[in-house]
Amino acid sequence: MTEFPNLFSPVKIGALQLRNRLIMSPMENSYATLEGEPSSRSIAFFEARARGGIALITLGACTIDESHREVPRSIHFGADARLDAHRELTQRVQAQGARIQPQLVHPGPDGMAPHLSGLPNIGPSVIPSYLSGIPCRELDIAEIPGIVEEFAAASERVREAGYDGIELHAAHGYMLLGSFLTPNRNRRKDGYSGSSQAGRCRLLIEVIRAIKAAAGEDFPLTLRISGHERIAAGRPSYDTAAIAAHLVEAGVNAFHISGGVIDPLTTQMVAGSHLPPGHNVAAAQAVKEVVDVPVIAVGRIHDPALAEKILSEGRADLIAMGRPLLADSEWPNKARTGRAEQIRYCISCQHCIDSMQVGRMACAINAFTGHEYKLDLGRTFRPERIAVVGGGVAGLEAARIAAERGHSVTIYEARSRLGGALRMASIVHAENQPFLNFLISEVKRLQITVELNSALDADQIENLGIENVVLATGGRHRTQRIPGDQLPHVLTGKMLTALLIGGWPQEADRKFSTHQRWMIRVLGAPIARLLDPPSIRLLTRYWLPLGHRVAIIGANLAGIELAEFLAERGRRVNLLEAGDDIGSDVGPKRRFEHIQRLEGLAVTIHTRAEVIEISRKEIVLMGGGRMEADSVIVTGTIEAEMRLAEQLHEKIPGLQSLGDARKPELIAGAMAQVARMMLPNR
Ligand SMILES: Cc1cc2nc3c(=O)[nH]c(=O)nc-3n(C[C@H](O)[C@H](O)[C@H](O)COP(=O)(O)O)c2cc1C
Ligand code: SF4
Secondary structure: OOOOOOOOOOEEEOOEEEOOOEEEOOOOOOOOOOOOOOOHHHHHHHHHHHHOOOOEEEEEEEEOOOOOOOOOOOOEOOOOOOOHHHHHHHHHHHOOOOEEEEEEEOOHHHOOHHHHOOOOOEEOOOOEOOOOOOEOEEOOHHHHHHHHHHHHHHHHHHHHOOOOOEEEEOOOOOHHHHHHHOOOOOOOOOOOOOOOHHHHHHHHHHHHHHHHHHHOOOOOEEEEEEOOOOOOOOOOHHHHHHHHHHHHHHOOOEEEEEOOOOOOOOOOOOOOOOOOOOOOHHHHHHHHOOOOOOEEEOOOOOOHHHHHHHHHOOOOOEEEEOHHHHHOOOHHHHHHOOOHHHOOOOOOOOHHHHHHHHOOOOEOOEOOOOOOOOOOOOOOOOOOEEEEEOOOHHHHHHHHHHHHOOOEEEEEOOOOOOOOHHHHHHHHOHHHHHHHHHHHHHHHHOOOEEEOOOOOOHHHHHHOOOOEEEEOOOOEEEOOOOOOOOOOOEEEHHHHHHHHOOOOOHHHHHOOOHHHHHHHHHHHHHHHHHOOHHHHHHHOOOOOOOOOEEEEEOOOHHHHHHHHHHHHOOOEEEEEOOOOOOOOOOOHHHHHHHHHHHHHOOOEEEOOOOEEEEOOOEEEEOOOOEEEOOEEEEOOEEEOOOHHHHHHOOOOOEEEEOHHHOOOOOHHHHHHHHHHHHOOOO
């Protein structure tokens, strides 16, 4: 008996029987071939999700017209689509008990036709692409039947290739159908006019009818539509509910209710923590209340308990999830079999979007995603003893991979707790916490031996007598020198980290007032050593050894998250960056979300702000600017620390150096490094 009976009960979409109520949301991944066919990479990726227990997989946007693609590697069902690779994909997924459907689109105004085919984009009116800004050509009314026919022909090919249904994409106010549907972009004056509900819906209804006629009445059709477009002049959820019945009449067998409209950073449709979990559920419910076909809710429903609650309260009939299945392909199986605490939960870091926009989609916390075709955690034929020195992200992941493969692993950690820099990252940015929990729970599950408070030097490592040693001891903090940085109210990022995770850095003896030193040494440090990051987050709401006005010098991700953490604790924060932009170590989507959050927290941001002096009351900028500060934190940077590796590399043949010790990178880089090193076939 599962803990989530609603989530794991069967359901039907039209004639399509599903084994449970979990759907993989469409996600473009750029894994397909340049010819627009599923590649061996795509097939292995989807097969892994099918094996992981999902009921229905939806491919990311697949175009009906090869010369109009959303991305260069868009899968297409256009005139000359070759169906062999599709058949292999559908069969491999179905063999795992899952069902599979493409998301059919015409990219319309938001495609890459001008770049890839030299054709103009097409749309309801002359409007700029949401993604490139290039204006499209307005479709002549005489061309519209041809587009409808293309949808019909593509649907026939979909069925012929062995898919189990179609998701038609009319969400997010973009691509062709979404643009006709939104008054914001449809400024036509003819029978498809954006100023009337009937005009806006006309193309969509014609396409639905044509698909049903071509693929067959019994071929299941899900419609993806934004419940609430969440922009001025966008469609509110009550208007979506008002058109839903007409769409059912035309042939829709289920609604997939997303939200927002697209923009280059997909701010609303792939929401970060600025939107709460389940932010589209109310809109899904509004539609469910007026139709008698299943309704699917999506959007930050990452926790099985929340998914179960939505279903048990009758707010939706099925749950779709995207990023959770990138982070953990086994999410459904783990939830079903009482192993929810073993799920590697998505941390909403948006690396998947940022990576997809510059190449192929990757998941920061799961380096196996997208590499299933070549990475295999298979058991080793030669179990060995492995010592992992350092229990941060890289060390924990290396230990996990080695233990999973059947090696006998011991982690030696210098501190009294596992987690390394991820502990600090979880204190300042709570969304990292589930990943820390996952790594630590894997250590327990895999029965990895852990030696805490074991700061080993080169001789001690050699004396372990273990041939395979992974050095993951972390990097070296480097802080630029600024006149005045020895003053008591100036801390470094390294010192602050040590204090928050329960240490007492040497330099701290010269810092702080007597009262503050007493508080930290006698109460703070021992308590922080015992506590988990959530408790430290809570306690620091009451006390921190920092003044009211804080200046943070250095606005990489660590500085940004620290600024948010302090502003949430009532500090007035100035965030100063000498370079041109803040967050230069993260992608544009993640950076933008932080900028929004910083603004919401009233953090003042200055770029090209080089600090040339710190005095007791203020800091002085190059060019003469001054600002008052009671506390100053110089974040610094992390550099590789290869000393141990250099001392040991001739003595221990199986020595590997990983993580910040080798090359400082954020979580995504560290995880990829570990997978590359620990799995020889990568
Ligand atoms: C990398 C990536 C690509 C996406 N591509 C598409 C797409 O092709 N079509 C679409 O309708 N939504 C797309 N989405 C949105 C997801 O389907 C989903 O609605 C969104 O991620 C919110 O759900 P989640 O919180 O479960 O991830 C994409 C999301 C991600 C992360
Ligand atoms: S990259 Fe980040 S946001 Fe995307 S699935 Fe992985 S953890 Fe989630």
